[in-house]
Amino acid sequence: MTLRKYLKSKSLIIFIKFISLASFVIFGLAYGARTDYIETLVIIFFFQEVIVLFLSYIKKKKYYTQINEVLSNLDEKYLVTEMIEDTDYLEGKMFNEWLYEIDKSMCDNVSAYERRVKEYKEFIEMWVHEVKIPVASIVIMCKNSKNKLKNIENCNEIEEISLENYKKISIQLKKIDTFLEQILYYTRSENTKSDYLFGKCNLKDIIKTVALNNKDDLLEKDIIFDVNVDNISVITDKKWLIFIVNQIVNNCIKYSDVKKKESYIKIVAKDEKDYVRLDIEDNGIGIDSKDLPKVFNKCFTGENGRVFNKSTGIGLYIVKKLMDALGHKIEIESKKHEFTRVRLVFGKNHIVNITDL
Numbered sequence: 001m002t003l004r005k006y007l008k009s010k011s012l013i014i015f016i017k018f019i020s021l022a023s024f025v026i027f028g029l030a031y032g033a034r035t036d037y038i039e040t041l042v043i044i045f046f047f048q049e050v051i052v053l054f055l056s057y058i059k060k061k062k063y064y065t066q067i068n069e070v071l072s073n074l075d076e077k078y079l080v081t082e083m084i085e086d087t088d089y090l091e092g093k094m095f096n097e098w099l100y101e102i103d104k105s106m107c108d109n110v111s112a113y114e115r116r117v118k119e120y121k122e123f124i125e126m127w128v129h130e131v132k133i134p135v136a137s138i139v140i141m142c143k144n145s146k147n148k149l150k151n152i153e154n155c156n157e158i159e160e161i162s163l164e165n166y167k168k169i170s171i172q173l174k175k176i177d178t179f180l181e182q183i184l185y186y187t188r189s190e191n192t193k194s195d196y197l198f199g200k201c202n203l204k205d206i207i208k209t210v211a212l213n214n215k216d217d218l219l220e221k222d223i224i225f226d227v228n229v230d231n232i233s234v235i236t237d238k239k240w241l242i243f244i245v246n247q248i249v250n251n252c253i254k255y256s257d258v259k260k261k262e263s264y265i266k267i268v269a270k271d272e273k274d275y276v277r278l279d280i281e282d283n284g285i286g287i288d289s290k291d292l293p294k295v296f297n298k299c300f301t302g303e304n305g306r307v308f309n310k311s312t313g314i315g316l317y318i319v320k321k322l323m324d325a326l327g328h329k330i331e332i333e334s335k336k337h338e339f340t341r342v343r344l345v346f347g348k349n350h351i352v353n354i355t356d357l
Helices: 003-009 011-030 035-073 077-083 090-150 155-189 203-213 215-220 238-254 302-308 315-326
Strands: 198-202 223-228 233-237 263-271 275-282 329-335 339-347
Touching: 003 011, 003 035, 011 035, 035 077, 035 090, 077 090, 090 155, 155 215, 155 238, 155 315, 198 203, 198 238, 203 215, 203 223, 203 238, 215 223, 233 238, 233 339, 238 263, 238 275, 238 315, 238 339, 315 329
Parallel strands: 223 263
Antiparallel strands: 198 233, 263 275, 275 339, 329 339
16 A cells, blocks of 8 residues: 555545635634734644654555565465454454454355265265165176076966066165165255245145055055044145155164064144144154164164164155255154154244245
């Protein structure tokens, strides 16, 4: 900052002070004030203003020069707030505070972005690993079927084997489809603002769609699907809610207890005064009490995942993330070897602010 530029920036103030001084001299002479008194006051005023302007210029020049030198020597310019020294004039202090707030906001945004990218990368890597397993199983089963068919003459036996392999292939393909759904909705959940379509959704229709999606698994494991849902509607995104309920039902099927004589999944909807709740309960293996608070954590599998070795720990994480984004609530309670109940809570007449998502 040069002296010329500084004086130019102060030109309006200097002009106003000059007019004030000229007015003072004119009125002084008009009222008969002594000329030597007026000259003395003018000289004092002039030197006072020159000194004030000069000191102000020196302080500001030092401050701006410091910032300019720091920025010139820094490769990572956002670190400027860590390098500049405090100043003793008001504008400089305020400018430092603004720089700090801007820098903090930028760092917070960068950290949030890096965290999202890291989560996304981890999920992609895990998903690729998981999806390879059922694909490899399909390849092996097809090879085995081909070898068996070469040594078989009885057509009925061929038909039975083909049917059995078809069932196995269908199961593996269902796993692939589930993983594809998870990665699809996980990816979409990172940028959901443009993907929402809120409307009135009938819970009975939602459950019917989920039941059809899982009918083969329900029949395969002989699970009773007990639905007690009247024509109750909620305001939400139908597509996302189908995915959420489907993930929960998948977990119910996956962790059903084969040792029990009868396995069931009960779905009940209740229309309360201020909200609608949808309870999805099963009598499967349950969740250990120490694992219950962590079931919505990303990639948390807990004791069940370690014992049964068929859990990624991503399903409920995505479900919780989507429920929060939609403005709904999700609760879970369980008792090991007895039951697990997941409750979805939909507030009535709630307003979802998309800009906050």
